[in-house]
Amino acid sequence: MRTREEMIQLIEDLSNANGVSGFEDEVAEIGRKEAEAYCDVTIDSLRNTYMELKNNKGRRPKVWMDAHSDEVGYIIQAIKPNGTMNFLELGRSEVSSLPTNKVRVMNKDGEYLPGIITSKPPHFMTEAELGKGRALSDMAIDVGATSAQDLKENFGIRMAAPVVPDVTCTYDEKRDLFMGKAFDCRVGCAALLESLNQLNAEELNVDVTATMTVQEEVGERGSMAAVYNIDADVCIAFEGCPADDTFSPDYMIQTALRKGPMLRHFDCSMITNPRFQRFALDLGEKLGIPVQESVRSGGGTNGKYIHASRHGVPTIIIGVPVRYIHSHNAICTLEDCQNAVKLAVEIVKALDAETIQKF
Ligand SMILES: [Zn+2]
Structure with missing residues (x-):
């Protein structure tokens, strides 16, 4: 488990890394270095990074965890x-x-x-x-x-x-605020890397394979290729998701800062598996982890290709709220990132063959 200081440093490093779609090498390198201690890491020619937990046993249901490495x-x-x-x-x-x-x-x-x-x-x-x-x-x-x-x-x-x-990430310790670029999806990458780290120390009933996929911002192309390499039973895709709490009427606010990770029911790319989604939301509620829910008229995620691949892969999106994504300067918090990690780790710990079968 990373310390608070290590998590802050990781988010800053990921935010500052140069990695627009198609040129994600620096981000892949950070992922490889970070994950090597607890994962076997390989990188394909697109620069998708594949990370298998060292404690995987094989012949168990496979959970795929994803975050995209590119930025706008x-x-x-x-x-x-x-x-x-x-x-x-x-x-x-x-x-x-x-x-x-x-x-x-x-x-x-x-x-x-x-x-x-x-x-x-x-x-x-x-x-x-x-x-x-x-x-x-x-x-x-x-x-x-x-x-x-x-x-x-x-x-x-x-x-x-x-x-x-050209933006350098800053962190305000007193108010827990990151300002910087590329939190979509680098804060998701940080959540992914920390989740893997914590999961490798747990007794699980599943194996875990993770990816940092490329070219999401130009049409989810990295994940389109990665689905051929991973025979997953379920997937959790992290995102840095657009916060809507500074311009939407109250009743339409579905992704606010400091209210925890956002689980998306619907967008242009996927109708989220309602059974897996319910399982995740109920678990969050039971454990007192704050979660938000959204139904979006636009947008899309790597869920697009993942959920429709192979035999159909129940997929949920865990989004860390980010204000002003797709602009040069954005805002997010460590608290929301840590709650995303907490939720993802608890979900994976609770998964087994019988549960997954019901999705
Ligand atoms: Zn994204």
Whole structure:
């Protein structure tokens, strides 16, 4: 079991890691290093990380635990003669919020160099342009190069370079608040790694295999591949989930900060197995672990491919509430992450062949 300080450090390290969809190597490396003590770890060519508890015995029902390693960011589309760059999104963000944000652009040597998302300054805009929202095509990324040649020779930046929000995670100990980027799903990765750590010390009736899957933000592609490698009987997918407690009417708030992990009944990608979901919610209530529930009109998770794979895999989502996901700066708490771990660990401890059969 990690200490409070170790958990804080892990969340900070995961948040700070550069890992937009398709370029998750740094996150996979953190996962491997952290999990090696209690798991056998392998990594596939997509950079999906597979972690098998060292205490697995085989010939027992298999629980799959997942969290995705990628984050929302950008990719360089084209280099302009003036040395600035056009870019596209990896995952979906709110485009109007992007200009003036700092980013890190990876060069050919794998180094991340600082840059800024820019748009035409107001001084040079026409009256008509001033009142208008800006599209992605009106923006550019500028690392300070003076020409395409300068960018290539002195910065080593090429087409298709990945671009990450340049944000450093902070933790306010007194108020238990993280501010940083990529808590979707790095706080889920932290919950996953800590759950595995605690589960390896327990006497279980099941085996546990976990993944840190890539490319969730561009259409759950890592999990689409991982389902071929894991013959799971049930799955728990961690998420960093959008908190709605700062703009929804009270009766619609389903994911609030400090109210515990959120278990999602429904979204665009999955109708959650109602029996497994009930089992998890009842267990939370019985043990006094705070839980929230949601029914979402949009969104999706890795549950999409996992629950519909093989013979059908009962899957639940355990989401850590995160305010302002898919933007450069987000907020979450250690308390919610720890409660997500607690719930997941208790669920796995309570699972056995007979229980799983009933799902
Ligand atoms: Zn996510």
